[in-house]
Amino acid sequence: MKRIGLLSDTHGYWDERYLKYFEECDEIWHAGDIGAKDVMDRLMEFKPFRGVYGNIDGQDIRKILPETNIFTIEGAEVIMKHIGGYPGKYDPSIRNLLKVSTPNLFISGHSHILKVKYDKDLGILHINPGAAGKYGFHTVRTLIRFDIDNCKFSNLEVIELKD
Template structure:
């Protein structure tokens, strides 16, 4: 079993609860709106990291991050981007999962054989939305997702 920890929209706040949830991950994906480069260092200290730039990520450190990436992790092909409205590829072309952020609303859906996961926001609380992260569990090339409310 391969565990991919998912988070998004930290907005400069990496909560201890998020770090605790991510411990034990084989890989971590941050789907943008990081807002502080030191967060990437903290996550990379736990597990290999894939991160994309969100609309609030600015400055030289953020310019080094891609807006979208496709990566093979744990036998799974993932497409990672911040805002699903900017999805430009056909996920059915070999992509098994799409990880996004931006809305701050946790969501898991399967459409056309592709797993879509938005882990929600694990940074500052926004309105009445939950503070959450997620995980992908990969076994034999098949993935299941789970949302975890943190506080």
């Protein structure tokens, strides 16, 4: 079993509570628009890290992270991409890959809108953790924690970071 801490759209903003809420996690995943390499470095120093670059990320981050991250963890096939849409409205840049690869979990960011939705047509759980940074139209900053065990997802928690 792995406990995952998931965030997106930090836009260069650091909050010490990331470490507090991800202390019990085995890995931290960032779904793009990190915004500053030092934010990524701090997360990487804290826990094993996986991520993708987003549309605002510079070459310093793009040299380290892929645009699309495809991996297997605890028997689950995962695809992560910053701009990805959601079930029924996937971005054209990822739609065909999702249909061909049919992962168990698709993670995206970009919209700043927290959304967890199961795609019945493709059999994919989709998670967008919302935005953990302060830049954007969102009014509540959010993080997600969840467990993966033998290709099963459980104990999903939404954490609201109120200022």
